[in-house]
Every structure is written in structure tokens, then in C-alpha cells.
Amino acid sequence: MATENPNADGFGEVSRVRGILFEYLSFGASVFGLVALGVLLVYVAIDAFDLANASPEWLLTYFLTLVVPFLAFCLYSANDRDVTRRALVALGGGLVAVAVLFSAIEALLVPIPRLNWQLAYLFVVAAPVTAYLAYVGSRGRLGAVGFGLLGRLVGGVAVGLAVGTLFLVLDALLWFLAYTIGVLPAVGLYALGRVRSSPRARTAAAPVGLVGLTAAVFLRDVVATYPSDLIIYLWTIAIPVAAAGAFLVAGRRGRTAGAVVGGVPLAAATAGGFLAAGAGLPAPTVLLAIVLTGVPTAVYVSRVVDGGEGLAGLGLPLLLAAGAIAGALIVEALGVPAPNPWLDASFLTQAPSRTPEQAGLYPAIVGSVIIIAMVAVLSFALGVGTSVFLEEYTPESGALGTLTRILQVNIANLAAVPSVVYGLLGLGLFANLLGLGIGTAVTAALTLSLLILPITIISAQEAIRSVPDDLRRGSDAMGATRWQTTKNVVLPEAMPGILTGTILALGRAIGETAPLIMIGAATTVFRAPDSLFSRFSAMPMQIYTWAGFPQADFRYGVVAAGVITLLIILVGMNGTAILLRNRAERGS
Amino acid sequence: MASSHDADTAGITRRKSLAAIAGAGALGLAGCTQSGGSDGGSSLSGPINIAGSSTVFPLMSAVMEDFAEEYPEIDPDISSTGSGGGFSNFFCTGDTDFNNASRPIQPEEEELCAENGVEYVELIAATDALTVVVNPDADWIDSLTTDELAQIWRADPVQTWDEVRDEFPNEEINRFGAADTSGTYDYFIEAILGEEGHTSDYQATEQDNSIANGVAGDEYAIGYFGFAYYFQNPDQLKALGIDDGDGPVEPSLETASSGEYTPLSRPLFTYPSIESLGEEHIAEFARYFVEQTTNEDLVAGDVGYVPATEETQEEQMGKLEDAIEQAQE
Incomplete structure (x- = not known):
């Protein structure tokens, strides 16, 4: 009822x-x-960036020439009336709100140091709105094309600079031999095997490569004359990259297009390299930056042109460049006082100095990049290896199972050990016992790898554990061996999770100072390290030292510039890893 | 016949042009080669490893900056580890070529060096005026006698300001000073405290900056550090005159170099290892360093220490040349 x-x-x-x-x-x-x-x-x-000294006119000029066209581009790409209305309301209303609120706080409560309402507007309203619109705009076809191109331009330069930096410590001559008699024949054989579908050629590739690499090591000191560095990079990196780009496009659009896509950047890079050599710039880095930017850009442009959609998006880099130039010209013409940023080209390319105006971070940047690259490789290899073993190969019961569990608990505890302790371990084990040297790059890289290893292992284990058992059983049922299951099923499925853990861990490693102090890393060096065994300084070490300098310009301006540089490199590193992770996610 | 003649000329031309191309190519390539061996033999090259006092660090890196500019092939690195930390962890184990110190080497460090067979020579780098600072708002104090300073900093210190002098306020004393790995700490004990020892009731740090911030944020705080920080930021803190019996003397480059500012003006040292001086580039740097110790612009202007006198410089140079001779025999 x-x-x-x-x-x-x-x-x-x-x-x-x-x-x-x-x-x-x-x-x-x-x-x-x-x-x-x-x-x-x-x-x-x-x-x-010395924005406290930026006049409102200066800010307004660049806002109009750079930010407004960018916002217009994003809005045009989003093509959504609602978004446009909201953005305009936020920008306009924000202007009034920030100005009123800021003045009210200053007048009634407390003066806000080193900020004016224009800057507050820039950071509180303009920056978030720009970020939001960039996000919305990138979802339109036009915006996607524009940001894709921009990303390839910026990413290419960054990768070029990073590879150039790594070759400062790696032996280019050894690499030249290894590439010429090891890598190239092996890749050639493998490709031949694929094309002619001859399994014999494919199996022969690995041994041929190995023999070539071994021979290269022996021949390194025997051969007396080598091509210059520029030719080596041209031969071992620029030409293969250009060829790969050309090959990609040639398959889709025919040979002529392929030749253009590979050839034009290659020619530009070669010309740029020789011009840079003439001008006394680091020619190999210029070559690498141009070719690693040019080829992906050319491939991308060719793909967009093929698709025929969002072609106008290709103008985004031009729009920004034109805006920057126009802004500079207007500022120059009107005689608007421009700020004098601490973070400028000379800061990134000079050695440290006693005068804040001349102080630079270059040797420390190189030191940090080299160490972090080694840490990434080492901790990834060791971390994934350990976690695969613990998750896939150890028994879950019996005496061995107990042992595994004890091991697990210990690894978890290691993650909480203070970094100074790892510094002591590095000093005792790597620097003194193994004789890798106090304060050398290789000691630092090994120490930092150990430091983040527990984090890498635990996150990789979580990722592997989260692969459903059904997949493993399915693979077993198909008759796959454990190795095949691990390689083809478990690792590809777990890769995004593994990469996430590694990214977080690397972010910690690049900012560590305490273990570096313990292993005797230098506070200041005046030259970039030129081998893995040379002493180095890292960005956090140098920034910490500057923070203790008596001059106020060091403690505020130079330290801030160092922090921003560190953050930019960190973001670049994480961005690369996130791209890799997204690719792995799409693949699986 | 005509055709064979044509063929002949054509053949010669082809051979000639081939030869010409090969020649040009070889010439072009020759400009693009390098030798595989390591290129040694340039003027001065090699690493110079330096550790030690954070007080001497700015001076050493300023001198090194100029030296590295002059000889781009050398590869110097400088660490700021504190005088004691540098001696015991790096220098006396033979891992560094120089150790900077803001006080003379101590007996136990001498022993450690001797155990490891590390010989060294003591060079005076500059003179520092150890500066005692208080908050700029503390208008009730201008100077302290050495006895009063000792009361504040000895192992069993007074707790409030009015215990030091009756007219001072009845407020707790907050102390900020150098950490015990620092030569500044050792020198402060030697000059002011003697047998009584240093209090442990204070904020200890290697960073002058932290001491300055601590004192700047507290009206009843007192701290001490090297002169350089105060020299660069004279408005942030107030330096106290020190009365060693002849009336209060304020720290400055003049009073320190004239010897009026006692007992807190102190020599700063660097200790090159004799074995390292056997290497030409290190010996050359040591000479350059001693030359620069009288450079007023650099030592006083840029760094904020008192330059050495010509006399001291000559004496140091003599010591250094003897050591170099001994090393290069």
C-alpha cells in the first residue's frame, strides 16, 4: 500500500x-x-626580465603588436562566438577590476612592492586568458596547424641545442667512426632485409653493427686524420635526418617533393654551419639546430599542404615574428625606455663573473644538461629493469617471495632517504672507491641516478602492475614466451605510466644541490665540461652561490634569471617526456 | 681521323678536368680535417681545482675570471666549502690544488696533510675586517668593547642586552653567526673569545646573506661576518665600532689597512699544494694571484677586502718562488 x-x-x-x-x-x-x-x-x-622598470608604454606596445594578434588568431581558429565574448569580457572587465582593486589595496591596505597595476593585469588577467585561448584555439584545425608548426620550430631548435651540448662531452671522432662503420652498415642491412624481405640480411644487421662499433673503438686512436667537426655532424646527423624526412615525404608525394623537403633544410643547415664557422659561432650546434628544426618543419608543412585544411595556420610563426619586429621598431621609433633584462643572450652564453652585468650561466647549463641526460638514460634503464624483474620474474610465494617482499619494503624506504646521504654514498662509492673522481660529471650522474632510482622503480612497478592480467594470460595462451609477453604486451601497455614516473623523478634530480655539494661538485667553473670526467658545476649550485653574493644585483637579478633558465630547461625536458608519453599512449 | 683526334682531345680534357676536380676537392677537404690525437702543447692548459673558505671565494673567483680570460685553455673550478671543510675533505686528501682559508691552517689539519704527504705553502691573499652588525633601527647602540662582545658570544653568554651594558634595553639577544666549519668562526674565537669558546646558542650559517637577513629582521639581533657583505650593502645593516681599549673604531678599508681596526682585522690565506705547483699552469696562476693581491680595483672595489701592501706581496712572491723551485726540481 x-x-x-x-x-x-x-x-x-x-x-x-x-x-x-x-x-x-x-x-x-x-x-x-x-x-x-x-x-x-x-x-x-x-x-x-627587469619588468619593474618596463614603462607602461613599452608593455602596451608589445601587448598590441604581439599579444593581441595572437589572441585574434586563437579566437579566429576557435570560431566560437561564446568564447570570443567571454574572452573580451575577461580582458576588458579584468582591466578595470585589476586597476581598481590594485589601487584600492595600495591606498587602503599595504603598498605592493615592485608591482604596478599594469603588470598585475598582465600576470593575473592577460596571461591566464592567453593560455586559455591558446588551448581553445589549438582545438580548431587552424590553431592545431599553427601550434604544430610553432612546436616543431621551437622543439627543433631546443633538440638541436641539446644534441650540440651533448657532443661537447662525447667524443665526436669516435662517434664518426662508430656511425660510419657500425651504425650505417647495420641500418643499411636491416633496410635491405626489409625491402627484399630477406630475413638473413635482417639478422645479420645486429652482429655487423656490433663488429663495426668494436672496430671503431679500436680504430679511434689508429686513424690519424678525421674530417672537421662540422663535416662529421653533417655526415652523421644532418644527412640521415634529411634523408629520413625526404623518405617520409617521397613515399606520399613523390620524389621531387621528398628531395625538396630533405634538400632545402640540409642546404640551409650546411650554409648556416659554414657561415657560423666563419663568424666564430659554434658551427656544429648551428648546423644541428637548423637541420633538426628544418626537416620536421618541412615534413609538417608538406603534410598540412597535402591535407589542405587549416593552411592559414602556417602563418602563426610569421604573425608572431612580425609582431615582435613591429614592437621593436615602434619602441625604437618612439624612444620608449625598454627594460634591461638580466636573462638575455649573454647570460646564457657567458661564464660566471664578479660583475652582475657580465655574469653568465653557460658552463652550469651545459653541466646540468649533460648530467640530466645521463641520469635519464641510467635511471630509466636501471629502474625499468628492476621493476620488470620484481613484477614479472620473481615468485610471489615461498622463501623467495618473502625475500622479494623485503626488497620491496627496502626500496620504498630508500625513496625517503635524504639526498645528502646519497651524496655521501656517491662520494664514498663512485668518487673514491671506484675512482671516478671527485666532482666529475659521471660521479654526479651516477649519484643522482641512485637518488631517483627508488622513485622510478616504484612508479614503474605500479605501471606494470596495472597492466591487466588478462592481457598476460591471453599472450600466454597464444604460445608467447615470457620474454615475448613482457616485450610485446606488458611494456607497451605500461610505458605511459613508466614515463610519468620518470618525468617526475628527473624533475627532482635536476634541482638537487645537496648531493652535488657532497660529491665535491664545483661552485663555479669558467668553461663548459668537455668530457664526462671533467669537473662541472650545475645550475642549482651556481644559483645557490649567487644567492649568497653580497651585491644586491646578484641576489635579485642574476639569481632570478638563473631560476627562470632552470625552469625553462625543466619545462622543455618535461615537455619532451610528455610528448613521448602521449605518443606511447596513442600507440598502445 | 678527325674523330680520333677529337676523341684524344676529349680524353685529355676529361683527364685534366678530373685531375683538376680531384685537386680542388683535396684542397677543399684538407681545410675540413682535424687530427685524431689530443692537441696538447698550447701555452698554458690543464685543470686547476680550488676549494675552501667562502670568505675568500669571491676574491679567488674574481682573480680566476681574469686569468681564465687571459688563458682560455685552462680549466679552473672553484668550490666554496668553508676553510675547514676544504682542508679536511679535499685539500689534505690531495684532491685540490689550492685551499682558501680565512684563518691559518690548524694543527689537526697539518697532521692530516702530513699523513697524506700533501705539502703546501701559505700565501696571504688580502685582509678582511670582520664586521659586527646590528639592526639599523637599533639606535641605542653604536659600539661594543671587546669584553662586551665576548660576553655576548662566549660559551656561557649573557641573555639580555641590559646585562651587557646597563643603558641597553631589557631584551633578549638573538645571535646570528658563522658555522663552525667556517674560518670566520675560528678567527672570531681566536680574536675575541679565546679560551672561553663560542656559544652554541645562535643561528649558524655559511651564508652571509642569511646572517644579514636575520639581523635586518630583528631589532635586538647581532651578527658578524666578513667585511665584503657590509661593504656592498652599507644601508641594510649597521656596523658597530669595536673598542679594543683605544676607543671605538668602525670597520672600513682604511681602518683595516692602517691597523687601527683591531683585533678583528684578519689576514685571508690561500694554500697552494707544492706538488701542484710543479705544473706550469698552476705555478703561473699562483704568481698571477699574488700579483693581483695589490690590485686595488679588484680586491677593494669589486670584492670589498683590503689589498695587500707591496711589502707583503714581495714577501709572498718570494715564498711562492721558493716553493715553485722546490716543486719543479
Whole structure:
């Protein structure tokens, strides 16, 4: 029978206060850290770029020539009336709100140091709106093309610089021999095997490569004359990259297009390299940067032209470049005083100095990049190896199972050991016992790898554990061996998770100072390290030292510039890893 | 016949042109080659490893900056580890070529060096005026006698300012000083405290910056550090005059070099290892360093220490040349 009394038990009322309170508390918790960090970064950026001295006219000029066209591009790409309206309201309303609020706070409460309302508007309103619109715009076809091209341009330069930096410490002559008599024949054989579908050629590739590499090591000191560095990079990197690009395009659009896509960047890079050599610039790095930017860009442009959609998006880099130039010209013509940023080209290319204006971070940047590259390789190999063994090969029960569990607990505990202790371990084990030298790059890389190894292992284990057992059983049922299952099923599935863990761990490694101090890394070096066994300094070490200098310009300007550089490199590194992870996610 | 003649000329031309191309190619390639061996034999090259005092660090790196500019082939690195840390962890184990120190080498460090067969020579780098600072708002204090300073910093220190002098406020003293790995700490004990020892009731740090920030943020704080920091930031803190019996003397480049600022003006040292001086580039750097110790612009202007006198420089140079001779025999 239906309920006759509406107040009977059943559908009573529950207070929602707790739920709402909880929601807002968690919102507050998530915002707290971000806001604190944001304020810090705003101040660091203001110091690094000397924005406190930027006149409102200067800011307005660049806002109009650079930011407004960019926003217009994004809005045009998004092609959404709602978004346009919201963006305009936010930009316009934000202008009034920030100006009023800022003046009110300054007048009634406390003066806000080193900020004016224009800068506050820039950071509080303009930057988030720009980021939001960039996100919305990138979802349109036009924006996707524009950002894709921009990403390839910026990424290519970054990768070129990174590879150039790595070759500062790697032996280019050895690489030349190894490539010529090891890598090239092996790849050639493998390709031949694929084309002619001859399994014999494919199996022969690995041994041929190995023999070639071994021979290269022996021949390194025997051969007396080598091509110059520029020719080596041209032969071993620029030509293969260009050939790969040409091959990709030739398959789709025919030989002529392929030749253009590979040839034009190659010619530009060669010309750039020789011109740079003439001008006294680091020619190999220029060559690498041009070719690694040019080839992916050319391939991408060719693909976009083929697709025929969003062609106008290709103009985005031009739009930005034109905006920057126009801004510079207007500023010059009107005689607007421009800020004098601490973070400029000379900061990135000079050695440290006693005068803040001449101080540079170059040797420390190179040191950090080299170490972090080695740490990435070492910790990835060791971490994935350990976690695969622990998850896939150790028994879960019996005496060995107990041993595995003990091992697990220990690894988890190692993750919490202070970094100074790892520094001591590095000093004792690598520097003194193994004789790798106090304060050398290789000692530092090994120490930092050990430091982040527990984090890498644990996250890789989690990733491997989260691969459903059904997949493994399915693979087993098809008759796959354990190695085949691991290689073809488990690792590809777990790769995104493994990469996420590695990214987080590397971010920690690049900022570590305590273990570097313990292993005797130098506070200041004046030359970039030129081998894995030379002493080096890393960015956090140099920044920490500057923070202790008596001159105020060091403690504010130069330190801020160093922090921003460190962050940019960190973001670049993480960006690369995230791209790899997304690719792995799409692949699986 | 005509055709064979044509063929002949054509053949010669082809051979000639081939030869010409090969020649040009070889010439072109020759400009693009390098030798596989390591290129040694340039003027001065090699690593120079330096560790030690954070007080001497700015001076050493300023001198090194100029030296490295002059000889781009050398590969120097400088670490700021504190005088004691540098001696015991790096120098006396034979891992560094120079150790900077803001006080003379101590007996236990001498022993350690001797155990490892590391010989060294002591060079005076500059003079520093150890500066005692208080908050700029502390207008009730201008100077302290050495006895009062000792009361504040000895192992069993007074707790409030009015215990030091009756007219001072009844407020707790907050102390900021050098960490015990620092030569500044050792020198402060030697000059002011003597047998009584240093209090452990203070904020110890290697960074002058932290001391400055601590003192700048607290009206009843007191701290001490090398002169350079105060020299570069005279408005941030207030330096106290020190009364060694002849009336208070404020720290400055003049009072330190004239010897009025006692007992807190102190020599700074660097210790090259004699074995390292056997290497030409290290010996050359040591000579260059001693030459630069009288450079007023660099030592006083850029770094904020008192340059050595010509006399001291000559004496140091003599010591150094003897050591180099001994090393290169």
C-alpha cells in the first residue's frame, strides 16, 4: 500500500553543508599551493626580465603588436562566438577590476612592492586568458596547424641545442667512426632485409653493427686524420635526418617533393654551419639546430599542404615574428625606455663573473644538461629493469617471495632517504672507491641516478602492475614466451605510466644541490665540461652561490634569471617526456 | 681521323678536368680535417681545482675570471666549502690544488696533510675586517668593547642586552653567526673569545646573506661576518665600532689597512699544494694571484677586502718562488 504519511521514514533530508564545505575545502587546498607558487614565479619573472622598470608604454606596445594578434588568431581558429565574448569580457572587465582593486589595496591596505597595476593585469588577467585561448584555439584545425608548426620550430631548435651540448662531452671522432662503420652498415642491412624481405640480411644487421662499433673503438686512436667537426655532424646527423624526412615525404608525394623537403633544410643547415664557422659561432650546434628544426618543419608543412585544411595556420610563426619586429621598431621609433633584462643572450652564453652585468650561466647549463641526460638514460634503464624483474620474474610465494617482499619494503624506504646521504654514498662509492673522481660529471650522474632510482622503480612497478592480467594470460595462451609477453604486451601497455614516473623523478634530480655539494661538485667553473670526467658545476649550485653574493644585483637579478633558465630547461625536458608519453599512449 | 683526334682531345680534357676536380676537392677537404690525437702543447692548459673558505671565494673567483680570460685553455673550478671543510675533505686528501682559508691552517689539519704527504705553502691573499652588525633601527647602540662582545658570544653568554651594558634595553639577544666549519668562526674565537669558546646558542650559517637577513629582521639581533657583505650593502645593516681599549673604531678599508681596526682585522690565506705547483699552469696562476693581491680595483672595489701592501706581496712572491723551485726540481 502507498505511504500515507509523508513524514514516515524513507526519504528524509540529509544536511548538505558538510558536502559543500568539503568541496570548498578541497578547492582551497588545490588553489593554495598554486597561488603561492604563482606569486613567487611572478616575482622571479619580474626580476629576471627587469619588468619593474618596463614603462607602461613599452608593455602596451608589445601587448598590441604581439599579444593581441595572437589572441585574434586563437579566437579566429576557435570560431566560437561564446568564447570570443567571454574572452573580451575577461580582458576588458579584468582591466578595470585589476586597476581598481590594485589601487584600492595600495591606498587602503599595504603598498605592493615592485608591482604596478599594469603588470598585475598582465600576470593575473592577460596571461591566464592567453593560455586559455591558446588551448581553445589549438582545438580548431587552424590553431592545431599553427601550434604544430610553432612546436616543431621551437622543439627543433631546443633538440638541436641539446644534441650540440651533448657532443661537447662525447667524443665526436669516435662517434664518426662508430656511425660510419657500425651504425650505417647495420641500418643499411636491416633496410635491405626489409625491402627484399630477406630475413638473413635482417639478422645479420645486429652482429655487423656490433663488429663495426668494436672496430671503431679500436680504430679511434689508429686513424690519424678525421674530417672537421662540422663535416662529421653533417655526415652523421644532418644527412640521415634529411634523408629520413625526404623518405617520409617521397613515399606520399613523390620524389621531387621528398628531395625538396630533405634538400632545402640540409642546404640551409650546411650554409648556416659554414657561415657560423666563419663568424666564430659554434658551427656544429648551428648546423644541428637548423637541420633538426628544418626537416620536421618541412615534413609538417608538406603534410598540412597535402591535407589542405587549416593552411592559414602556417602563418602563426610569421604573425608572431612580425609582431615582435613591429614592437621593436615602434619602441625604437618612439624612444620608449625598454627594460634591461638580466636573462638575455649573454647570460646564457657567458661564464660566471664578479660583475652582475657580465655574469653568465653557460658552463652550469651545459653541466646540468649533460648530467640530466645521463641520469635519464641510467635511471630509466636501471629502474625499468628492476621493476620488470620484481613484477614479472620473481615468485610471489615461498622463501623467495618473502625475500622479494623485503626488497620491496627496502626500496620504498630508500625513496625517503635524504639526498645528502646519497651524496655521501656517491662520494664514498663512485668518487673514491671506484675512482671516478671527485666532482666529475659521471660521479654526479651516477649519484643522482641512485637518488631517483627508488622513485622510478616504484612508479614503474605500479605501471606494470596495472597492466591487466588478462592481457598476460591471453599472450600466454597464444604460445608467447615470457620474454615475448613482457616485450610485446606488458611494456607497451605500461610505458605511459613508466614515463610519468620518470618525468617526475628527473624533475627532482635536476634541482638537487645537496648531493652535488657532497660529491665535491664545483661552485663555479669558467668553461663548459668537455668530457664526462671533467669537473662541472650545475645550475642549482651556481644559483645557490649567487644567492649568497653580497651585491644586491646578484641576489635579485642574476639569481632570478638563473631560476627562470632552470625552469625553462625543466619545462622543455618535461615537455619532451610528455610528448613521448602521449605518443606511447596513442600507440598502445 | 678527325674523330680520333677529337676523341684524344676529349680524353685529355676529361683527364685534366678530373685531375683538376680531384685537386680542388683535396684542397677543399684538407681545410675540413682535424687530427685524431689530443692537441696538447698550447701555452698554458690543464685543470686547476680550488676549494675552501667562502670568505675568500669571491676574491679567488674574481682573480680566476681574469686569468681564465687571459688563458682560455685552462680549466679552473672553484668550490666554496668553508676553510675547514676544504682542508679536511679535499685539500689534505690531495684532491685540490689550492685551499682558501680565512684563518691559518690548524694543527689537526697539518697532521692530516702530513699523513697524506700533501705539502703546501701559505700565501696571504688580502685582509678582511670582520664586521659586527646590528639592526639599523637599533639606535641605542653604536659600539661594543671587546669584553662586551665576548660576553655576548662566549660559551656561557649573557641573555639580555641590559646585562651587557646597563643603558641597553631589557631584551633578549638573538645571535646570528658563522658555522663552525667556517674560518670566520675560528678567527672570531681566536680574536675575541679565546679560551672561553663560542656559544652554541645562535643561528649558524655559511651564508652571509642569511646572517644579514636575520639581523635586518630583528631589532635586538647581532651578527658578524666578513667585511665584503657590509661593504656592498652599507644601508641594510649597521656596523658597530669595536673598542679594543683605544676607543671605538668602525670597520672600513682604511681602518683595516692602517691597523687601527683591531683585533678583528684578519689576514685571508690561500694554500697552494707544492706538488701542484710543479705544473706550469698552476705555478703561473699562483704568481698571477699574488700579483693581483695589490690590485686595488679588484680586491677593494669589486670584492670589498683590503689589498695587500707591496711589502707583503714581495714577501709572498718570494715564498711562492721558493716553493715553485722546490716543486719543479
